[in-house]
Amino acid sequence: MNLAGKNLGFLLGTLTRVRHLPKRAAAYSGDVFGRRERRGAERTTPLRRTFAAGSPTCPKMCSLGKFDVAVIGGGLVGTATALEILESCPNLSCVLVEKESCLGTHQSSYNPGIIHTALLCTPNTMQAALCCQGLKLAYSYIKCKGIKHCMIGELIVAKNESEVARLECLYERALANGVEGIQMLGCKEMKRIEPNVTGCKAVYSPCTGIVDWGEVTAALGKDFQMKNGKVRTDFNVVGFDVCPDSRHDTPETNMHPATIYSDDNRMISAGFVLCCTGLFADRVSWLSGGQFDPYIVPIRSQYYKLNPKKCHLVNSIIHPVPDMSCPFQRPKIMKRLDGSVWVGPVSNIAMKREGYKLTDWTLQDIEEPFRYSGFRRFLTKNSKSIQDEALKCVSSDRLIAELMDYFPLFCSKDLKKIETGVCAVPIDCQGDVVGEVVMDNGTGAARQRILHCRTIPDPGATNGLALAKLLADIVITEVNKPFDPNN
Structure with a gap:
């Protein structure tokens, strides 16, 4: 099943909101998000690197293959993006790299398993757009795969009149974001849904659901492998190299200028590298000269x-x-x-x-x-x-x-x-x-062949399938560009 379909308009229309960090890792005078001036030059190089960018000192490396695209990070976003790349361009070879022994080991599995609506998202932002589309894609995918889930509903309760004004603001947000079935309830209506709740008013979102996101990630991984995608587990990335003597004149030349190194002397070569590394997004980006923040x-x-x-x-999900x-x-x-x-x-x-x-x-x-x-x-x-x-x-x-x-x-x-x-x-x-998508290309020749997804807007799991559409489109565009080692 094509997660993205052909309808990229809603996300590509918001592509201009994706923040790309400055190309150089030198000190700079403006905030990296373009919102305010800095009082002083912040240190932008990593305080500590596990492995410096460039060729490793170990003389013997075991190659695990060459691929058009390598996606680092086997969580929900990385796995969904790898699948989307092959759904959109089945002629590409793609490898999914994960440091653990299986996919979805950390954030994708250790979470409460909620399928969120855009109830709390600021209207007219990429966060809201991703959440609205991600919700639809999530329900579509889990229904198609027969993954157990339940549209259980969510009740946000104002305990007294002092909280009603904030509750009404949330209701207006939900209306602006097009949250389906959103309702403002009085005390009696609220009691029909949750008889044991006390409060004066509540907002009810019937489309909020629950699912095991770890199971969703595993299903995405199986689909990826069914599309001839390769998975390399137990591969802990410690360095990158972009070969200065490589040429990538056309896609047919099948050159792989980017090399990824593990801590046990293994390597993978790729035409383009996308990093979706979650808790280590900043540290992995530093390996290719990325900015210190976010x-x-x-x-x-x-x-x-x-x-x-x-x-x-x-009966449902209840919170203040x-x-x-x-x-x-x-x-x-x-x-x-x-x-x-x-x-x-x-x-x-x-x-x-x-x-x-x-x-x-x-x-x-x-x-x-x-x-x-x-x-x-x-x-x-x-x-x-x-x-x-x-x-x-x-x-x-x-x-x-x-x-x-x-x-x-x-x-x-x-x-x-x-x-x-x-x-x-x-x-x-x-x-x-930081509540927006932030991308970082690193510095030097790596800028052309490595892209780091530094942030995933909340709610990350719900946004995952929609963000995968956006990332896959960027990767497919970039992998077909000529590689210029002198740039």
Whole structure:
């Protein structure tokens, strides 16, 4: 099934909103997102590189093949993009590179599994466009593949009159974004959907759904391989090289100027490389001379499972009116596919990029962020929220107190800690969360043959299939361009 079809208009019309970082990694006077002037030149080269760009020092390398396109990152976005490339251009050879032993190991699997509507997206932005189209593509694909899912609905509850104004703003956003079936409900109507909820008003989105995104990623990977795509797992990328003596005059010459190196002396050659590396998007881009920001802050999200005896009290996804200025989500109550109920997330800054335990840490992941002014500003701007989330991590009583505002039937004994997830939150030099798509080509000859997808707008999984259409179109255009080693 062609995920994109031939209708690229809605996304290509917003292509101008995709931010491309400056071509050079030198100090610059303007903000990389073009929004404000910087007070001083920010350091734009990486603080630490695992492997410098260029030829590796190891003399013996094992080649895993040559391909027209290599996609690095076997999460949902990378896998969907690789499939879309072969759907659109079956004559191309494509390899999907993943550092773990299977696809979709991290963010694509460790998440609450919600199919979001564009309820919280700012109207007339790429984020809203991606979410609206991604929702349609997600439902279309999972229905086609017979993947278990449920259009369960979402209820956003205003606990008192002081929150009604913000709730009405969300309702107006949803209308502007064309969210299907969106409703503003009074107390009586709200009780028909969720009898045990307390509040004065609510916004109801019936098209919000639940699915196992890890299963979706696995299905995409199988489809990719059915299209003769190749998957290379256990390949941890530590460097890139773009051969200065290569020529790529026409697609028929089948030249592969870009080389990808692993940490165990293996390499893959490609005509074009696309990187969708999630939690490591910044560090992988630095290997080809990418800009320092946007910098990835790993946010660890802790979820709880409700006592099975109380699961019948919840019918959908319920949460309070969100604070749009806060980077942390307010806790939701979520019905799951198996009938269980999850509560969360409780969020904190992880001390390790893939640190699923509260005690997981690495020295690099603790030290490196504090050397970046954007991270220090992020801490300052969100100090109260960070403190509140830390206290909720220590004691579930604080979480229960927050839930009691709109769902008073829980107590701390009803919750049991279960899964955690770590999501990539990109921030800029001002300490603000980046909510748009950011691309980075690196520097030198790599600019022509390597493209990094540095950010994926929230909600990332829902946006994934729509973003794949956009990325695949860019890759197909770029791979057919002549390679000029002197440029």
